[in-house]
Amino acid sequence: MSVLVDDDTRxxxxxxxxxxxxxxAEQMMEYGTNVVAGAVPGKGGQEAAGVPVYDTVQxxxxxxxxxxxxxxxxxxxxxxxxxxxxxxxxxxxxxxxxGIPTQDxxxxxxxxxxxxxxxxxxxxxxxxxxxxAKLGILPGNIxxxxxxxxxxxxxxxxxxxxxxxxxxxxxxxxxxxIGGDPIIGTSFIDALELFxxxxxxxxxxxxxxxxxxxxxxxxxxxxxxVDTPVAGFIxxxxxxxxxxxxxxxxxxxxxxxxxxxxxxxxxxxxGVPVGDTPEEVAxxxxxxxx
Amino acid sequence: xxxxxxxxxxxxxxxxxxxxxxxLASDVDGAVAAAEEIGYPVAIKAQVQVGGRGxxxxxxxxxxxxxxxxxxxxxxxxDLKGYHVDSVLVEGAVDFTDELYVGITMDRGEGKPVAxxxxxxxxxxxxxxxxxxxxxxxxxxxxxFGMHPYQARKAVYDAGVDPAVARDVSxxxxxLYDLWEQKDGSDAEINPLMVTADDEVIAADAVMNVxxxxxxxxxxxxxxxxxxxxxxxxxxxxxxxxxxxxVRLEGNTGIIGNGAGLVMTTLDLVDYYGGEPANxxxxxxxxxxxxxxxxxxxxxxxxxVESVVFNIFGGITRGDEVAKGINEALEQFDEIPxxxxxxxxxxxxxxxxxxxxxxxxxxxxxxxxxxQRAVEYAEEVSE
Numbered sequence: 077m078s079v080l081v082d083d084d085t086r087x088x089x090x091x092x093x094x095x096x097x098x099x100x101a102e103q104m105m106e107y108g109t110n111v112v113a114g115a116v117p118g119k120g121g122q123e124a125a126g127v128p129v130y131d132t133v134q135x136x137x138x139x140x141x142x143x144x145x146x147x148x149x150x151x152x153x154x155x156x157x158x159x160x161x162x163x164x165x166x167x168x169x170x171x172x173x174x175g176i177p178t179q180d181x182x183x184x185x186x187x188x189x190x191x192x193x194x195x196x197x198x199x200x201x202x203x204x205x206x207x208x209a210k211l212g213i214l215p216g217n218i219x220x221x222x223x224x225x226x227x228x229x230x231x232x233x234x235x236x237x238x239x240x241x242x243x244x245x246x247x248x249x250x251x252x253x254i255g256g257d258p259i260i261g262t263s264f265i266d267a268l269e270l271f272x273x274x275x276x277x278x279x280x281x282x283x284x285x286x287x288x289x290x291x292x293x294x295x296x297x298x299x300x301x302v303d304t305p306v307a308g309f310i311x312x313x314x315x316x317x318x319x320x321x322x323x324x325x326x327x328x329x330x331x332x333x334x335x336x337x338x339x340x341x342x343x344x345x346x347g348v349p350v351g352d353t354p355e356e357v358a359x360x361x362x363x364x365x366x
Numbered sequence: 367x368x369x370x371x372x373x374x375x376x377x378x379x380x381x382x383x384x385x386x387x388x389x390l391a392s393d394v395d396g397a398v399a400a401a402e403e404i405g406y407p408v409a410i411k412a413q414v415q416v417g418g419r420g421x422x423x424x425x426x427x428x429x430x431x432x433x434x435x436x437x438x439x440x441x442x443x444x445d446l447k448g449y450h451v452d453s454v455l456v457e458g459a460v461d462f463t464d465e466l467y468v469g470i471t472m473d474r475g476e477g478k479p480v481a482x483x484x485x486x487x488x489x490x491x492x493x494x495x496x497x498x499x500x501x502x503x504x505x506x507x508x509x510x511f512g513m514h515p516y517q518a519r520k521a522v523y524d525a526g527v528d529p530a531v532a533r534d535v536s537x538x539x540x541x542l543y544d545l546w547e548q549k550d551g552s553d554a555e556i557n558p559l560m561v562t563a564d565d566e567v568i569a570a571d572a573v574m575n576v577x578x579x580x581x582x583x584x585x586x587x588x589x590x591x592x593x594x595x596x597x598x599x600x601x602x603x604x605x606x607x608x609x610x611x612x613v614r615l616e617g618n619t620g621i622i623g624n625g626a627g628l629v630m631t632t633l634d635l636v637d638y639y640g641g642e643p644a645n646x647x648x649x650x651x652x653x654x655x656x657x658x659x660x661x662x663x664x665x666x667x668x669x670x671v672e673s674v675v676f677n678i679f680g681g682i683t684r685g686d687e688v689a690k691g692i693n694e695a696l697e698q699f700d701e702i703p704x705x706x707x708x709x710x711x712x713x714x715x716x717x718x719x720x721x722x723x724x725x726x727x728x729x730x731x732x733x734x735x736x737x738q739r740a741v742e743y744a745e746e747v748s749e
Contacts, residue, residue, distance in 0.1 A: 096652075096682075151579060151582075152582055152583070174651070175579045176579065177550055177577050177579045177580035177583075178472055178550075178552065178577050178579065178580075179472075179479075179509065179547065179550055179577065179580070180580075181477075182472065182477055182478060182479065182509040183509045183510050185477040185478075185509075186477075186478070186508060186509055186510050187510075201681060213651075213681050213682045214681055215680065215681045215712050215713050218712065228627070229627060230625055230626060230627020230628065230630075231625050231627070231651075231681060232623070232624055232625025232627060232628035232679045232681065233625065233627030233628045233631055234627075235628075235679045235681055235711070235712055236628055236631065236679050236711075236733060239679070239711060239712075256626055256627065258472065258474040259472075259474060259477045283627065285626070285627055285630060286630070288474050288475070289475055293475075309631075311626075311627045311628075311630035311631045311634060312630040312633075312634070313634045313637065314615075314630075314633045314634050314636075314637045314643055315613075315630060315633070315646070316613070316615065319613045320611075320613075321611070321613060321626055321629075321630055321646055322611040322625075322626025322629060322630070322646070322648040323626040323627070326626055326627075326630065336634075352634075352638055353635060353638065353733075353734060354631065354733065355734060
């Protein structure tokens, strides 16, 4: 019923004593996520959101068997927090933080390639397996259990598309927000591979946006390796070239790649229908599922 | 964040990259005095943060005082691609035999910095990249070690730079990388890096774009940004003060939402239903009532706007806070300046709907209906 996260996942929240960290640790637990500890330097021995806090992630691993971290650490320190999660040899680290300097992420990215930890984000809403667990800030109530996998670069766009699906009675296996920054851990291709190999996922939604070439690369991957039907959506068709549209990654260079058009064409060429509206994406998924 | 040419040149010169003699001037007499002091010929260059200044008449080469006066007079105060020219850089002209390109940027596909060298400098390097990609030598850098000297040499030799200046060009490239790293650059470029008949290299232009997210640890550059921020679009400046991601567009339907992807989608739907987006405004995550009110204030201050669509899908953002902000912003008017359509979904949307003063706005339940309604309102006004 899920990829990456389920009700056995043992979560440590880095930054659990901060406003966001505490609030969302509680929200995650309310949803059923197994949050076992927090990690905040200098706050070891305290308790927050009803779980013990440790000074380091390593201690949370040793004392509470944590295998996954969700990171709510301010941008100036978040790169370091991700390094700490990687060095603690966790299975999964989810970085929610928005605004981590790109050069910090380049160094994280190098380290990531040398470890077995999977990173999701940064600047992402996290991921959710409806009915089992959520890691991050997604509003749990709009999701429902089902057989559609969803991967997206944008948080609120994920909510919109999920809402369109849920309203028609179409549930989700897992929804993954991979984040809108130029350098991220898990890519579209990684997520597509996970869904392709998941027996419970019968259709996939992929939400992209202008900037970079990740969607074009994902299209080529789908063409070669994905048999599960995929429907797409690309945000930013009307964005003017050269302007940064919110997400650090969402900028059109003006040199012919990274535009909505090139992404939509690449997906269409790989047999992926791309909706003009979120409703149309749901139409395609409904057709796939018969 | 982009530094002005004079600022970037100052940063490069301080690090030891050779640059021509230059002075900044903000009036014609100052420009002429600077030219006299530097010695003719000089280039007079508009200090605005747009590319293609030369083609747009913002850079002129002059040989004497009369020409200098005339050039400074025509450039100062001109409107260059939408930007007002407040100052010029007066710079000694370089007698060159070759023009090179050197640059450092982040290759997002690889997740690594990349150093680039080309002997096709002095022109639009993006065109070169498209038409003749092999003319640009590239070397990826491991960000945890920085650039090794052999990598700089490799890029320079691969590009086919004249061996007589290869060593100097590699030194410039090494310095450029160090600056890029130390200053949290997103792009650092010299185009052209001129080569003189005496085999000297000199940076005739300087580009330094800095990662906005890293300004907290670059106080000097943050100050330069404040200094440079006086030019440009008034509304975009206001957006900076409020801390919004905002882009002004040509149309008449104002758009406010939360989250870049959802706001872009709202723009696309306005277009899809036959309207024209007036702007992109992302209030970001977790916006409180005052921020929502500021967003409405921003969009109302754009004279082109005929209607506004407010599209919120709350995750971390709460519907009740949004509704409070909308009420706050609209209750101060005797008459609402432009019709506002509101669509609230997600976290606390029901609480929000209870609070929202429906006498002041039009409420729609779905994204599609909200966008169509806003487009209709804008059309009614335009007719």
